[in-house]
Amino acid sequence: xxxxxxxxxxxxxxxxxxxxxxxxxxxxxxxxxxxxxxxxxxxxxxxxxxxxxxxxxxxxxxxxxxxxxxxxxxxxxxxxxxxxxxxxxxxxxxxxxxxxxxxxxxxxxxxxxxxxxxxxxxxxxxxxxxxxxxxxxxxxxxxxxxxxxxxxxxxxxxxxxxxxxxxxxxxxxxxxxxxxxxxxxxxxxxxxxxxxxxxxxxxxxxxxxxxxxxxxxxxxxxxxxxxxxxxxxxxxxxxxxxxxxxxxxxx
Numbered sequence: 001x002x003x004x005x006x007x008x009x010x011x012x013x014x015x016x017x018x019x020x021x022x023x024x025x026x027x028x029x030x031x032x033x034x035x036x037x038x039x040x041x042x043x044x045x046x047x048x049x050x051x052x053x054x055x056x057x058x059x060x061x062x063x064x065x066x067x068x069x070x071x072x073x074x075x076x077x078x079x080x081x082x083x084x085x086x087x088x089x090x091x092x093x094x095x096x097x098x099x100x101x102x103x104x105x106x107x108x109x110x111x112x113x114x115x116x117x118x119x120x121x122x123x124x125x126x127x128x129x130x131x132x133x134x135x136x137x138x139x140x141x142x143x144x145x146x147x148x149x150x151x152x153x154x155x156x157x158x159x160x161x162x163x164x165x166x167x168x169x170x171x172x173x174x175x176x177x178x179x180x181x182x183x184x185x186x187x188x189x190x191x192x193x194x195x196x197x198x199x200x201x202x203x204x205x206x207x208x209x210x211x212x213x214x215x216x217x218x219x220x221x222x223x224x225x226x227x228x229x230x231x232x233x234x235x236x237x238x239x240x241x242x243x244x245x246x247x248x249x250x251x
């Protein structure tokens with residue numbers, strides 16, 4: 001594990017509003033791993049929803065505030081692949097100053113930070129005696145590359161699975177189409193509602209048929225979409241963010 005870093009914790013707006021346990025688990029987990037973590041109290045959205053909708057002027061305001069909040073940290077950690085991807089690869093609605101480049105270069109999704117930077121190989125406090133299906137969001141899979149992509153025919157690797165494999169009692173099931181998008185996609189689920197719902201239903205049914213009790217992901221946005229689909233379709237499967245499992249939650 002690396003020397004203690006000064007970390008700025010960014011909690012995405014939808015986690016703050018709907019899944020506060022995920023934000024709390026992320027903070028506690030980083031502290032258990034020996035890190036000094038601060039939560040800037042004036043943080044808001046990273047600007048991703050506005051940027052995805054083409055509203056760059058609105059995104060610029062959010063991006064500017066994000067820089068003012070996080071430029072002083074060695075690393076910015078976020079329990080969201082889509083937000084980490086936006087900051088690192090699409091944070092261009094504002095002038096690219098040295099501070100902006102620093103923030104973009106040092107923003108990490110939680111799984112890659114634990115796996116690549118801290119190189120954590122044990123979670124002695126964690127136990128999760130359940131069968132889980134791992135959902136890799138499109139951002140973590142194809143932009144942040146935290147797992148292998150089946151369409152490339154490359155050798156298998158999975159950073160979230162590598163971390164979860166150190167959790168006592170956990171077991172994994174594999175859906176037939178593990179890399180398929182769940183249909184959330186931010187604005188896509190609004191503009192193409194029927195397609196989005198069909199994709200979500202296909203995803204949860206694939207995991208459920210494989211024997212999953214829980215669907216686990218590093219993106220609460222995908223979990224939120226899938227949970228809504230599952231509840232409406234009556235599929236008895238549960239959902240949990242990877243931060244909560246690694247922090248010691250059992251259910």
